[in-house]
Amino acid sequence: MRTEPAPATPAPAGTLADRTRALAAEAPATSRRSPWPGRVRSVLKHAGLIALAVAMIYPLIWLLVSSIKPTEIIFRDLSLIPAQTDFTNYTEGWNALARPFGHYLMNSAIIVLGSLVGNLVACSMAAYAFARLEFRGRKLWFAIMLMSIMLPIHVIIVPQYILFSQVGWINTFWPLIVPKLLATDAFFVFLMVQFFRGIPRELDEAARLDGCGHGRIYARIMLPLALPALATTAIFTFIWTWNDFFSQLIFLTKPDMHTAPVALRTFLDSTGQSSWGPMFAMSIVSIIPVFLAFLFGQKYLVKGIATTGIK
Amino acid sequence: MSVVSELRRTARSGPSRAPGRAPLRRGDGRAAAVFLAPWFAGLLLVTVGPMVASAYLSFTDYSLLSTPEWIGLDNFARMLEDTRLHNSLRVTFTYVLVGVPLQLLAALGLALLLDRGMRGLPFYRSVFYLPSLLGGSVAIAILWRQVFGVEGLVNAFLAFFNVPGRGWVSDPDTALWTLVLLHVWTFGAPMIIFLAGLRQIPTMYYEAASIDGAGRVRQFFHITLPLLTPIVFFNLVLQVIGAFQSFTQAFVVSGGTGGPADSTMFYTLYLYQRGFTAFDMGYASAMAWLLVLIVAALTAINFFASKFWVFYDD
Incomplete structure (x- = not known):
């Protein structure tokens, strides 16, 4: 899956590789696309990847944010910015069991x-x-x-x-x-x-x-x-x-x-x-x-x- | 360079050695004995010894308090009748047969999207990989139990769109699927293996193909996929072995019960209950050996089937 022809990585040395490279340089750039669709595609791809990354990481961030919200509002509040911060969860949790x-x-x-x-x-x-x-x-x-x-x-x-x-x-x-x-x-x-x-x-x-x-x-x-x-x-x-x-x-x-x-x-x-x-x-x-x-x-x-x- | 390909090679020709090297000196036996002493002791005392013991125990009735009593094949006969055991096999197979392919598809898809040298690659790789490190932890299982609970995050999200929610982990129809989803969420580790595999495909293949006028789709099916099959294969082998032994998530999400209605009763969870809450050690040992046989059989099937679809360049 490559959009650009030949990313600059050293190909294994050898006559075949050299010849192929030489040919690739001479040949019309069939796989090169005009910059516009390429850029649109790249933006779309990044948008998709970022959306997925957010979805992947959302539960973890939500866990972190919820840990500084009062228990009563955890479930009513989907947002990642807590309206009020409250660290009593940490002191309470730290001491909730027989030992700290x-x-x-x-x-x-x-x-x-x-x-x-x-x-x-x-x-x-x-x-x-x-x-x-x-x-x-x-x-x-x-x-x-x-x-x-x-x-x-x-x-x-x-x-x-x-x-x-x-x-x-x-x-x-x-x-x-x-x-x-x-x-x-x-x-x-x-x-x-x-x-x-x-x-x-x-x-x-x-x-x-x-x-x-x-x-x-x-x-x-x-x-x-x-x-x-x-x-x-x-x-x-x-x-x-x-x-x-x-x-x-x-x-x-x-x-x-x-x-x-x-x-x-x-x-x-x-x-x-x-x-x-x-x-x-x-x-x-x-x-x-x-x-x-x-x-x-x-x-x-x-x-x-x-x-x-x-x- | 993987465990699986190494095993394959070892089976054929012995451990690989650095190429172009003089034959080894003979007579390192004494040094080897010293260097291997801890490993060897571990193999005997922690691995092989207990394996033999559990093979013996699987033919006994043993509850820790009395001495083991030889009962022949009774444990295995009981297993044939044990409907909870059959259910646990069904649950585990469903989990493995759905979860592993989905996870590997996600891993492969993402690895293909993350082009070499693209902008933000380290960021994406990290974010996608992080869940793999945390997925097996109790903390994440607790989070999952809440996220898919009656008052959980998923329901709150659905309510936002006026869709009625449900108790995803308390409903026998959906509880297992939340665990499958958790497994898919950890696609980052196989993704990184795929990324490493993709980097090893020589770019000249693609250059040659595009000169011949092959489009990206044909390049994918005729170059990328065939050359990647060994990696797909060992990801598959290892993920199947690993998934079959999943325990923590089901244990924590179901509160140790495998519920609701045994719908998340993984095989290992049932084994734990028989062995360590009922102290039915003989039966648990028999179950453990069935687990070994199943895992070995699945691996053997994988190896056998690989002849038909895995392409080895060497």
């Missing part, structure tokens, strides 16, 4: 932190082995690793629950952190394998000649060069762990141990329709970290999705 909401945010943060350490260290180690080391059965293990990405968590959650309850880990953060320390988020192993493969081998060969072992090649050469992949891993881990609900719901049943999403859900159950305002306020609070990660890490998110093909 900050307690639940902190619980989420602890799990996120543990998962970050786990995914960054354990997954990059496994990725180094798959990308750079030769060992028996590598092909097989690699295939197993890829397949484990697609394994539904539900098959293992029941026995995991039984196992963790036997070691007394229910209502602790361990069931949510320890698996990450063991590189079970294979998606990130794959992401880093892809990245490591792109790092020139000459670098580690040279280091090897200088007497570096695998430990130092991994720590001193691969990791520093793989910073973009590590950043992508960190941001995705952050967002996914922060949003995670299913496993937190199962392993953390005591209100004191609840995370932000589980606490929000408890909030919804305990107050029902009566307090949308405070609930919206806490929804916003729980979204803000994800939004910030999105804002500052967008480049890495987009790259991570594009290279691995996973949301």
